[in-house]
Amino acid sequence: MRLIAMGTLLAASVLCCAADSGAGGASGGDSGEARRDRMVVTQIEARGVDQPCVLDAMRSIPRERFVPAPLENDAYRDGPLPIGHGQTISQPYIVALMTELIEPQPEMRVLEIGTGSGYQAAVLAECVADVYTIEIIPELGRQAAARLDSLGYTNIHTHVGDGYDGWPDEAPFDGIVVTAAPSEIPEPLLDQLALGGRLVIPVGRGSQDLVVVTRTEQGLEQRVETPVRFVPMTGKAEQ
Numbered sequence: 001m002r003l004i005a006m007g008t009l010l011a012a013s014v015l016c017c018a019a020d021s022g023a024g025g026a027s028g029g030d031s032g033e034a035r036r037d038r039m040v041v042t043q044i045e046a047r048g049v050d051q052p053c054v055l056d057a058m059r060s061i062p063r064e065r066f067v068p069a070p071l072e073n074d075a076y077r078d079g080p081l082p083i084g085h086g087q088t089i090s091q092p093y094i095v096a097l098m099t100e101l102i103e104p105q106p107e108m109r110v111l112e113i114g115t116g117s118g119y120q121a122a123v124l125a126e127c128v129a130d131v132y133t134i135e136i137i138p139e140l141g142r143q144a145a146a147r148l149d150s151l152g153y154t155n156i157h158t159h160v161g162d163g164y165d166g167w168p169d170e171a172p173f174d175g176i177v178v179t180a181a182p183s184e185i186p187e188p189l190l191d192q193l194a195l196g197g198r199l200v201i202p203v204g205r206g207s208q209d210l211v212v213v214t215r216t217e218q219g220l221e222q223r224v225e226t227p228v229r230f231v232p233m234t235g236k237a238e239q
């Protein structure tokens, strides 16, 4: 049986993938460390994210390594950035929020749908035991795998394919983070959620909500966290 309980819909509209607010931009000659610290203080902590591993991860991961070279000076801006193929690296705050919403613990195994640049996977990998991430665009998937490898991540497992079906051979997952929006939650992802696990997913075409689904003893509990704007999930989700 499924228990569906709708929760709080926050008023703030959050741009995560399709636009750039333009704040917090150029490096101004600061070190990467100083830029990351300013990003965490002004964009992440200021909006209420306080999970220590999330803040530590975002203070340590060189986000400029995840954006195209001409955009390196914009890597710590308060908005998404293009990464090619019509796709984006999400706004830093959204990466932090989605990571916090799965309630990360060191022993967890987490699935991400939409590897993109690999940045969200890297943040997750600082907080949990293993990250499994799927990207549908082969070139992006290959680039992200090489980037994560060069940064020394051994607990991120990459795959090129349609994430609609999840990763059945590695299921169940303690957390699932989806960074592209389907119009409805893919059933295979719900099936691959472990007891006590959380799925964080943008849902909708046009207007979208960030939805958190938790698997409990009683079934699936669902709440809406906040309005968002993500690129659409492609592949089977479009059929």
Ligand SMILES: C[S@@+](CC[C@H](N)C(=O)[O-])C[C@H]1O[C@@H](n2cnc3c(N)ncnc32)[C@H](O)[C@@H]1O
Pocket: 017, 087, 088, 089, 090, 113, 114, 115, 116, 117, 118, 119, 120, 121, 134, 135, 136, 137, 140, 161, 162, 163, 164, 179, 180, 230, 231, 232, 233, 234, 235, 236, 237
């Ligand atoms: C907002 S971007 C990813 C941001 C990424 N998490 C990051 O940190 O850079 C969404 C990604 O989802 C991918 N995507 C869209 N539909 C997908 C699907 N069905 N399966 C896997 N990846 C998908 C897109 O190609 C794109 O790279």
